[in-house]
Amino acid sequence: MATLRTYVIARLLLMPVMVITLLTLVFIILRVLPGDPVSVILGPKAPPEVVEELRKALGLDKPLHIQYIDYLGKILHGDFGLSYYWKIPVRDLLWPRFLATLELSLLAMVIAIALGVTLGALGALKRNTVIDVVTRLIGVASYAVPVFLLGLMMQLILGVYLGLFPISGRISSEYIGQFRPITGLYLIDTLIQGRLDIFVDVLKHLVMPATALGFIISGVINRMTRQSLLEVLDKEFIIAARARGIPEDRILTKYALRNALIPILTIAGMQFALLLAGAVLTESTFSYPGLGTFLVTSVTYRDYNAIQGAIVLYAIVVVIVNTITDILYAFIDPRVRY
């Protein structure tokens, strides 16, 4: 498997290149484009000496190429600067919020896969029937529905009218500080510390945002499942299995789905960028304290370092996840390696 090894090494070597390209992109957007961060932060009527002071504090008085090197150097050392609003290092603010986003995203992904695979498999099995049309239309609807509309309607019906779930936040206020955040993923932390009551509370907070976000992502998985299942069902080994008299449901689970699942899971991994983007809106809808909410509130506070830090963290995460899915894909599909 020398070719696979070469591919993996090449892909890993590309990682820093992509990170630096994205960091450069962020730099260009935040510093080089016509908008001036200082006037954005202070507003147009700020006295000139204050403007000058902030300009110095931000290092914006230096030439662009020096700023660029400073910026890259600091990020490579994990230094994201100080938050103006919170008055503490941005790095310390980012990490717990990133973990909150991770928890939400992972649960949403589980829901998306469950929903997408079920709907897609139903569609493929009942091809060209009403069920097929309905499952496909649900798929199209999932592309088109704004996640915040779905979220707000869930809040209204499941939260306000039926009182089943809390409509916002990550944890009820009486439980804050009742357990030690070890991993930062509350579901795991509460479980290993045996606090089932808090676990249920956290889960209840997660149900609506994760379902809303999961539904948005499920469309792509739904389509992919239908497509790859239809392809597999046409294969000769399925016909052979039928000819041997193997029951239809066993053919589906043991033969068809297992073969179709590999591309499905890869596609799911590739939806990660979509997941992060959807998470920004979902978090904001449910006031969930994740990275997305942090980015949006930092924009409202004009907290320049915080905005830059959040975006840089997103960029790094995206590159890492893309690299992992690409490598996994290469393991599965030999045609990718070259």
Place this chain on the structure above:
Amino acid sequence: MNLADLILGRKGLRKSLEYKMFMTGLSIVTTLVVIAVLAPYIVPWDPYKPAAEEYIPPFTDPRYPLGTNFLGYDVLSRVIWGTRNSLLVAFLAVMIAASVGIPLGLLSGYVGGYIDRALSLIMDSVYAFPGIILAIALAFVLGPGIVNVAIAIAVIYVPTYFRVIRACTLVVREQLFVEAAKAMGADFITIMRYYVAPNVLTAAIPVLALNFADAILTEAGLSFLGVGLPPTEPDWGVDVSAARGDIVRGIWWTTFFPGIMIFVATLGFTLIGEGLPYLLNPRQRGRIR
């Protein structure tokens, strides 16, 4: 197959789900465009001013069919005017993205070499980045306003056009007629304009429709987050955002009506984009996205 065949559903197309999807999408979009154009003549109340007392429920007073919001603005008038803003921003964004992405894709695909590699790396990076996050950063720097939001959204979609057009250009540039043109001494601009471009542009059409759908969703999202259109502007995303606090009090119409319009508009363009590639070329079935 020509456009008349497509719309009239000739050649046995009428039965396919894709045809029905395409036609439904086309009807939705046409209706929305008509509403957007006629907005100043059909709004019952000024969407920039309160029309009555706040929170009149929908379907109770015929003067305010969809009720009023927390400031007493007529929800129907806001929703109608919002169509205008939403379609305008999406249209601008798609046009800007296409007019940057298509030429760059042509250039990159045709010229190749270092330019191609550098452009591809940049485009792939932008493409990998979660769109709305990039747009938030841009909207923050550029500030509010219709054109600025359109630019922020456009940046997300430039790589989509770039990739599609570049891939097609790579195929077309190897064709014999391009070589013939070169042999006859045609210059770079002539080859691009008369030989390459006409043969690759059709590939961008389904992308255009899906992009439009996405642009509407992104604009609504940005406005919902408070970094899109200014909060006074009648816009579906702005209105949902302003009304989100109503949900706790069980008031649903102030978020539902503008929200459902975002869904309907996005659905319309998505259906066109989904149906179109199949109708234009059955072999491409399900290859978009």
